Amino acid sequence: MTATDDLTYNNARHAAQSGGTDLKAEPRLRTAVLTCMDARLDPYAILGLGIGDVHILRNAGGVVTEDVLRSLTVSQRLLGTVEVVVIQHTECGMLSVAEEELKLQIRQDAGVEPDFSIEAFSDLDSSVRKSVDLLRRSPFLPHRDGVRGFVYDIRTGLLREVL
Amino acid sequence: MTATDDLTYNNARHAAQSGGTDLKAEPRLRTAVLTCMDARLDPYAILGLGIGDVHILRNAGGVVTEDVLRSLTVSQRLLGTVEVVVIQHTECGMLSVAEEELKLQIRQDAGVEPDFSIEAFSDLDSSVRKSVDLLRRSPFLPHRDGVRGFVYDIRTGLLREVL
Numbered sequence: 001m002t003a004t005d006d007l008t009y010n011n012a013r014h015a016a017q018s019g020g021t022d023l024k025a026e027p028r029l030r031t032a033v034l035t036c037m038d039a040r041l042d043p044y045a046i047l048g049l050g051i052g053d054v055h056i057l058r059n060a061g062g063v064v065t066e067d068v069l070r071s072l073t074v075s076q077r078l079l080g081t082v083e084v085v086v087i088q089h090t091e092c093g094m095l096s097v098a099e100e101e102l103k104l105q106i107r108q109d110a111g112v113e114p115d116f117s118i119e120a121f122s123d124l125d126s127s128v129r130k131s132v133d134l135l136r137r138s139p140f141l142p143h144r145d146g147v148r149g150f151v152y153d154i155r156t157g158l159l160r161e162v163l
Numbered sequence: 164m165t166a167t168d169d170l171t172y173n174n175a176r177h178a179a180q181s182g183g184t185d186l187k188a189e190p191r192l193r194t195a196v197l198t199c200m201d202a203r204l205d206p207y208a209i210l211g212l213g214i215g216d217v218h219i220l221r222n223a224g225g226v227v228t229e230d231v232l233r234s235l236t237v238s239q240r241l242l243g244t245v246e247v248v249v250i251q252h253t254e255c256g257m258l259s260v261a262e263e264e265l266k267l268q269i270r271q272d273a274g275v276e277p278d279f280s281i282e283a284f285s286d287l288d289s290s291v292r293k294s295v296d297l298l299r300r301s302p303f304l305p306h307r308d309g310v311r312g313f314v315y316d317i318r319t320g321l322l323r324e325v326l
Contacts, residue, residue, distance in 0.1 A: 003192040003217075004246050004311050008322055010211030015320035018208070022318065025256050027202040029166040037218040037234055039190040044207060045181070045214070048173025054166075055200040058221040060234035066279050067230035071200055071223035074281065077265065079256055083167050093188050093242055102240065110302035116229050118237065139273035148167050155185065157178035159171055 023052040026080045031055070032072055034131070035087040036062035036094075040154055043087070055081060061094040062087055063119045063127065064134040073140045083146035084135055088128050091154045094120050124151055128162040186215040189243045194218070195235055197294070198250040199225035199257075203317055206250070218244060224257040225250055226282045227294040236303045246309035249294050254317050257283050257290075287314055291325040 032055040033043055043049060043056055055075045057068055064086075075081045097120035107113040121127035132149035135141060150159045195218040196206055206212060206219055218238045220231055227249075238244045260283035270276040284290035295312035298304060313322045 002246060002309060003194045004248050004309065006192075007194070007196075007210040007212075007248060008313075008324070011209055011320075011322045014209055014211060015322075018320060020316060020318040020320040021203050023203050025201065025203070025254065029169075031166045031170070032200070033170075037195070037220050037238065038188065039215045039218055040184050040186050040188070042207060042214055044205060046174055046177055047170040048177060049170075051205055051208070052202045054202055056202075056221050057200050058219050059230050060237040065230040065233070067222050067228040070228070070277070070279055070281060073265075073269070073277065074223040074256060074260065075200065077268065078260065083165060085167050085170060091188065093237060097237065097241065102236075105240065106236070106303055109305065112302050114233070114236065114303055116233055118233060139275050140269055140277055142272065146165060146167065150171075153183060155183040157174075157181060157183040159174045159178075161171070 021051060027052065027054045029053045030081050031083040031085060032057060032075045032081045033085045033087065034062055034068060036060065036089055036092055038089060038092065041089055041152060046152060046157060061092060061119055061121065064131040065119065069138055069140055076141055076143050082143040086128060086131050086147070086149040087152050087159065088124055089152040089154055090124065092124070095122065095124065125162050132163055184214060190215065190217045192216045193244050194246040194248060195220060195238045195244045196248045196250065197225055197231060199223065199252055199255055201252060201255065204252055204315060209315060209320060224255060224282055224284065226290065227297040228282065232301055232303055235298070239304055239306050245306040247298055249291060249310070249312040250315050250322065251287055251291050252315040252317055253287065255287070258285065258287065288325050295326055
Protein backbone atom coordinates (compact mmCIF):
# COMPACT_ATOMS: atom_id res chain seq x y z
CA MET A 1 0.00 0.00 0.00
CA THR A 2 1.35 3.39 -1.04
CA ALA A 3 0.30 6.71 0.47
CA THR A 4 -1.59 7.38 -2.77
CA ASP A 5 -3.56 4.14 -2.26
CA ASP A 6 -4.50 5.33 1.23
CA LEU A 7 -5.66 8.70 -0.14
CA THR A 8 -7.87 7.07 -2.79
CA TYR A 9 -9.37 4.89 -0.05
CA ASN A 10 -10.08 8.02 1.99
CA ASN A 11 -11.68 9.57 -1.10
CA ALA A 12 -14.10 6.68 -1.60
CA ARG A 13 -15.24 7.09 2.01
CA HIS A 14 -15.53 10.88 1.61
CA ALA A 15 -17.62 10.57 -1.57
CA ALA A 16 -19.95 8.03 0.04
CA GLN A 17 -20.46 10.23 3.11
CA SER A 18 -20.42 13.75 1.68
CA GLY A 19 -20.72 13.49 -2.11
CA GLY A 20 -19.80 16.40 -4.33
CA THR A 21 -21.16 19.92 -4.74
CA ASP A 22 -23.46 21.77 -7.11
CA LEU A 23 -21.77 25.14 -6.59
CA LYS A 24 -20.67 27.07 -9.65
CA ALA A 25 -17.02 27.81 -10.42
CA GLU A 26 -16.94 31.52 -9.47
CA PRO A 27 -15.50 31.93 -5.94
CA ARG A 28 -18.08 33.29 -3.50
CA LEU A 29 -15.68 35.76 -1.84
CA ARG A 30 -14.27 36.91 -5.22
CA THR A 31 -10.81 36.34 -3.78
CA ALA A 32 -7.70 34.32 -4.66
CA VAL A 33 -5.23 33.18 -2.00
CA LEU A 34 -1.60 32.50 -2.96
CA THR A 35 0.41 30.54 -0.42
CA CYS A 36 3.16 27.96 0.06
CA MET A 37 2.85 24.21 -0.58
CA ASP A 38 4.06 23.62 3.02
CA ALA A 39 2.32 20.64 4.65
CA ARG A 40 1.84 22.52 7.93
CA LEU A 41 -0.20 25.32 6.42
CA ASP A 42 -3.88 24.57 5.88
CA PRO A 43 -5.43 27.69 4.34
CA TYR A 44 -8.98 26.47 5.06
CA ALA A 45 -8.21 26.26 8.78
CA ILE A 46 -6.11 29.40 9.16
CA LEU A 47 -8.51 31.62 7.17
CA GLY A 48 -11.80 29.99 8.18
CA LEU A 49 -12.61 29.10 4.57
CA GLY A 50 -15.53 27.04 3.33
CA ILE A 51 -16.05 25.16 0.10
CA GLY A 52 -16.57 27.52 -2.84
CA ASP A 53 -15.14 30.59 -1.09
CA VAL A 54 -11.82 31.33 -2.84
CA HIS A 55 -9.32 30.21 -5.44
CA ILE A 56 -6.25 28.74 -3.80
CA LEU A 57 -2.85 28.86 -5.54
CA ARG A 58 0.10 27.09 -3.95
CA ASN A 59 3.75 26.56 -4.89
CA ALA A 60 7.13 26.32 -3.19
CA GLY A 61 7.35 29.53 -1.17
CA GLY A 62 4.05 31.09 -2.15
CA VAL A 63 5.98 33.34 -4.53
CA VAL A 64 4.75 35.05 -7.69
CA THR A 65 5.93 33.20 -10.80
CA GLU A 66 4.74 33.19 -14.41
CA ASP A 67 2.40 30.32 -13.48
CA VAL A 68 0.85 32.44 -10.73
CA LEU A 69 0.30 35.31 -13.17
CA ARG A 70 -1.29 32.84 -15.60
CA SER A 71 -3.59 31.45 -12.91
CA LEU A 72 -4.58 34.87 -11.56
CA THR A 73 -5.24 36.13 -15.09
CA VAL A 74 -7.79 33.33 -15.46
CA SER A 75 -9.08 33.88 -11.92
CA GLN A 76 -9.72 37.60 -12.41
CA ARG A 77 -10.65 37.77 -16.08
CA LEU A 78 -12.81 34.67 -16.34
CA LEU A 79 -13.95 33.77 -12.83
CA GLY A 80 -14.64 37.12 -11.21
CA THR A 81 -12.07 37.47 -8.41
CA VAL A 82 -10.97 40.99 -7.42
CA GLU A 83 -8.83 40.50 -4.28
CA VAL A 84 -5.54 38.61 -3.82
CA VAL A 85 -4.13 37.47 -0.47
CA VAL A 86 -0.42 36.52 -0.58
CA ILE A 87 0.69 34.42 2.41
CA GLN A 88 4.29 33.31 2.96
CA HIS A 89 5.35 31.79 6.29
CA THR A 90 7.99 31.45 8.99
CA GLU A 91 10.30 28.41 8.86
CA CYS A 92 9.68 28.12 5.11
CA GLY A 93 11.89 25.55 3.37
CA MET A 94 12.73 28.16 0.71
CA LEU A 95 14.47 30.30 3.35
CA SER A 96 17.26 27.75 3.79
CA VAL A 97 17.76 26.67 0.18
CA ALA A 98 21.30 27.11 -1.14
CA GLU A 99 20.20 27.64 -4.73
CA GLU A 100 23.60 27.12 -6.39
CA GLU A 101 24.31 23.97 -4.35
CA LEU A 102 20.94 22.50 -5.26
CA LYS A 103 21.50 23.23 -8.96
CA LEU A 104 24.96 21.62 -8.76
CA GLN A 105 23.43 18.54 -7.10
CA ILE A 106 20.85 18.30 -9.90
CA ARG A 107 23.52 18.70 -12.60
CA GLN A 108 25.67 15.97 -11.05
CA ASP A 109 22.69 13.68 -10.60
CA ALA A 110 20.66 14.33 -13.77
CA GLY A 111 23.28 15.59 -16.22
CA VAL A 112 21.28 18.76 -16.83
CA GLU A 113 20.49 21.80 -14.77
CA PRO A 114 17.14 23.59 -14.54
CA ASP A 115 17.06 26.80 -16.55
CA PHE A 116 14.50 28.18 -14.12
CA SER A 117 15.19 29.91 -10.82
CA ILE A 118 14.57 27.89 -7.65
CA GLU A 119 13.13 31.15 -6.21
CA ALA A 120 14.86 30.75 -2.86
CA PHE A 121 14.81 33.80 -0.62
CA SER A 122 16.65 34.94 2.48
CA ASP A 123 14.27 37.52 3.97
CA LEU A 124 10.62 36.76 4.45
CA ASP A 125 9.22 40.29 4.51
CA SER A 126 11.25 41.25 1.43
CA SER A 127 9.96 38.19 -0.40
CA VAL A 128 6.33 39.05 0.42
CA ARG A 129 6.96 42.63 -0.75
CA LYS A 130 8.51 41.41 -3.99
CA SER A 131 5.58 39.08 -4.71
CA VAL A 132 2.96 41.73 -3.96
CA ASP A 133 4.84 44.26 -6.11
CA LEU A 134 4.95 41.84 -9.03
CA LEU A 135 1.17 41.45 -8.84
CA ARG A 136 0.49 45.17 -8.40
CA ARG A 137 2.59 45.87 -11.51
CA SER A 138 1.22 43.11 -13.74
CA PRO A 139 -0.68 44.48 -16.75
CA PHE A 140 -2.45 41.14 -17.11
CA LEU A 141 -4.44 41.60 -13.90
CA PRO A 142 -7.37 44.04 -14.09
CA HIS A 143 -7.77 44.15 -10.25
CA ARG A 144 -4.56 45.20 -8.52
CA ASP A 145 -5.82 47.49 -5.74
CA GLY A 146 -6.89 44.58 -3.57
CA VAL A 147 -3.54 42.75 -3.42
CA ARG A 148 -2.26 42.35 0.16
CA GLY A 149 0.70 40.45 1.59
CA PHE A 150 1.06 38.57 4.89
CA VAL A 151 3.47 36.42 6.87
CA TYR A 152 1.95 33.39 8.62
CA ASP A 153 3.63 32.31 11.85
CA ILE A 154 3.77 28.49 11.84
CA ARG A 155 4.16 28.40 15.67
CA THR A 156 1.38 30.78 16.68
CA GLY A 157 -1.05 30.36 13.79
CA LEU A 158 -1.24 34.14 13.35
CA LEU A 159 -1.07 36.24 10.18
CA ARG A 160 0.89 39.50 10.20
CA GLU A 161 0.27 41.99 7.40
CA VAL A 162 3.41 43.17 5.58
CA LEU A 163 1.77 45.41 2.96
CA MET B 164 -14.88 45.56 5.04
CA THR B 165 -13.22 43.60 2.25
CA ALA B 166 -13.18 39.80 2.00
CA THR B 167 -9.50 39.96 3.00
CA ASP B 168 -10.47 41.82 6.18
CA ASP B 169 -12.94 39.03 6.98
CA LEU B 170 -10.27 36.39 6.45
CA THR B 171 -7.79 38.14 8.77
CA TYR B 172 -10.56 38.35 11.39
CA ASN B 173 -11.16 34.60 10.97
CA ASN B 174 -7.42 34.05 11.36
CA ALA B 175 -7.22 35.88 14.68
CA ARG B 176 -10.01 33.66 16.00
CA HIS B 177 -8.30 30.53 14.63
CA ALA B 178 -4.97 31.41 16.22
CA ALA B 179 -6.60 32.11 19.59
CA GLN B 180 -8.47 28.79 19.51
CA SER B 181 -6.04 26.42 17.82
CA GLY B 182 -2.65 28.13 17.72
CA GLY B 183 0.07 26.90 15.39
CA THR B 184 2.01 23.65 15.11
CA ASP B 185 5.41 22.30 16.09
CA LEU B 186 5.58 19.81 13.23
CA LYS B 187 8.66 19.82 11.04
CA ALA B 188 8.57 20.73 7.35
CA GLU B 189 8.92 17.22 5.83
CA PRO B 190 5.46 15.91 4.84
CA ARG B 191 4.48 12.87 6.91
CA LEU B 192 3.12 10.89 3.94
CA ARG B 193 6.14 11.79 1.74
CA THR B 194 3.67 12.83 -0.94
CA ALA B 195 2.90 15.93 -3.01
CA VAL B 196 -0.57 16.63 -4.42
CA LEU B 197 -0.97 18.81 -7.52
CA THR B 198 -4.48 20.07 -8.18
CA CYS B 199 -6.55 22.95 -9.51
CA MET B 200 -7.13 26.29 -7.75
CA ASP B 201 -10.90 25.69 -8.12
CA ALA B 202 -12.87 26.95 -5.11
CA ARG B 203 -15.07 23.83 -5.03
CA LEU B 204 -12.19 21.42 -4.59
CA ASP B 205 -10.92 21.04 -1.01
CA PRO B 206 -8.04 18.54 -1.13
CA TYR B 207 -8.10 18.08 2.66
CA ALA B 208 -11.72 16.95 2.56
CA ILE B 209 -11.62 14.85 -0.60
CA LEU B 210 -8.41 13.01 0.37
CA GLY B 211 -8.91 12.87 4.14
CA LEU B 212 -5.74 14.86 4.78
CA GLY B 213 -4.48 16.13 8.10
CA ILE B 214 -2.06 18.91 8.93
CA GLY B 215 1.53 17.98 8.05
CA ASP B 216 0.58 15.13 5.69
CA VAL B 217 1.44 16.33 2.17
CA HIS B 218 2.70 19.20 0.07
CA ILE B 219 -0.14 20.79 -1.88
CA LEU B 220 0.51 22.55 -5.21
CA ARG B 221 -2.35 24.36 -6.91
CA ASN B 222 -2.73 26.40 -10.09
CA ALA B 223 -5.30 27.03 -12.83
CA GLY B 224 -6.10 23.54 -14.10
CA GLY B 225 -3.75 21.54 -11.90
CA VAL B 226 -1.41 21.27 -14.89
CA VAL B 227 2.35 20.75 -14.90
CA THR B 228 4.20 23.98 -15.59
CA GLU B 229 7.77 25.11 -14.97
CA ASP B 230 6.65 26.36 -11.55
CA VAL B 231 5.31 22.91 -10.69
CA LEU B 232 8.62 21.32 -11.72
CA ARG B 233 10.42 23.90 -9.56
CA SER B 234 8.21 23.19 -6.57
CA LEU B 235 8.40 19.39 -6.93
CA THR B 236 12.19 19.59 -7.33
CA VAL B 237 12.31 21.27 -3.91
CA SER B 238 9.67 18.88 -2.52
CA GLN B 239 11.53 15.72 -3.56
CA ARG B 240 15.16 16.82 -3.27
CA LEU B 241 14.98 18.83 -0.07
CA LEU B 242 11.85 17.73 1.78
CA GLY B 243 11.71 13.99 1.21
CA THR B 244 8.59 13.40 -0.88
CA VAL B 245 8.54 10.38 -3.23
CA GLU B 246 4.95 10.19 -4.53
CA VAL B 247 2.97 12.69 -6.64
CA VAL B 248 -0.83 12.73 -7.00
CA VAL B 249 -2.10 14.80 -9.95
CA ILE B 250 -5.80 15.70 -9.70
CA GLN B 251 -7.69 17.60 -12.39
CA HIS B 252 -11.48 17.85 -12.29
CA THR B 253 -14.77 17.86 -14.17
CA GLU B 254 -16.32 21.26 -14.99
CA CYS B 255 -12.88 22.88 -14.79
CA GLY B 256 -12.78 26.50 -15.94
CA MET B 257 -9.77 25.70 -18.11
CA LEU B 258 -11.92 23.35 -20.23
CA SER B 259 -13.93 26.25 -21.63
CA VAL B 260 -11.20 28.85 -22.10
CA ALA B 261 -10.87 30.21 -25.62
CA GLU B 262 -7.15 30.91 -25.33
CA GLU B 263 -6.78 33.17 -28.37
CA GLU B 264 -9.87 35.20 -27.44
CA LEU B 265 -8.58 35.70 -23.90
CA LYS B 266 -5.18 36.82 -25.19
CA LEU B 267 -6.86 39.23 -27.59
CA GLN B 268 -8.96 40.63 -24.73
CA ILE B 269 -5.79 41.16 -22.68
CA ARG B 270 -3.99 42.83 -25.59
CA GLN B 271 -6.90 45.21 -26.17
CA ASP B 272 -7.21 45.97 -22.48
CA ALA B 273 -3.58 46.08 -21.34
CA GLY B 274 -1.71 46.91 -24.53
CA VAL B 275 0.47 43.83 -24.13
CA GLU B 276 -0.16 40.14 -24.43
CA PRO B 277 1.20 37.41 -22.14
CA ASP B 278 4.11 35.51 -23.70
CA PHE B 279 3.10 32.48 -21.63
CA SER B 280 0.50 29.87 -22.54
CA ILE B 281 -2.85 30.02 -20.73
CA GLU B 282 -2.66 26.18 -20.63
CA ALA B 283 -6.30 25.70 -21.57
CA PHE B 284 -7.28 22.15 -22.52
CA SER B 285 -10.24 20.52 -24.24
CA ASP B 286 -10.02 16.93 -23.01
CA LEU B 287 -9.66 16.17 -19.33
CA ASP B 288 -8.15 12.69 -19.53
CA SER B 289 -5.63 13.84 -22.16
CA SER B 290 -4.65 16.76 -19.97
CA VAL B 291 -4.07 14.49 -16.96
CA ARG B 292 -1.99 12.16 -19.16
CA LYS B 293 0.08 15.07 -20.47
CA SER B 294 0.76 16.37 -16.95
CA VAL B 295 1.71 12.93 -15.60
CA ASP B 296 3.96 12.31 -18.62
CA LEU B 297 5.74 15.62 -18.09
CA LEU B 298 6.52 14.62 -14.50
CA ARG B 299 7.58 11.08 -15.38
CA ARG B 300 10.01 12.46 -17.96
CA SER B 301 11.47 15.29 -15.86
CA PRO B 302 15.18 14.74 -15.13
CA PHE B 303 14.88 17.12 -12.19
CA LEU B 304 12.71 14.73 -10.17
CA PRO B 305 14.52 11.79 -8.57
CA HIS B 306 11.25 9.96 -7.78
CA ARG B 307 9.11 9.40 -10.89
CA ASP B 308 7.73 5.88 -10.35
CA GLY B 309 5.11 7.08 -7.88
CA VAL B 310 3.41 9.68 -10.12
CA ARG B 311 -0.29 8.95 -10.63
CA GLY B 312 -3.07 10.95 -12.32
CA PHE B 313 -6.75 11.28 -11.43
CA VAL B 314 -9.93 13.06 -12.46
CA TYR B 315 -12.09 14.38 -9.59
CA ASP B 316 -15.82 14.49 -10.24
CA ILE B 317 -17.13 17.76 -8.76
CA ARG B 318 -20.71 16.38 -8.58
CA THR B 319 -20.04 13.00 -6.94
CA GLY B 320 -16.90 13.75 -4.95
CA LEU B 321 -15.17 10.69 -6.42
CA LEU B 322 -11.69 10.32 -7.88
CA ARG B 323 -11.16 8.20 -10.98
CA GLU B 324 -7.63 7.09 -11.82
CA VAL B 325 -6.50 7.90 -15.37
CA LEU B 326 -2.94 6.55 -15.20
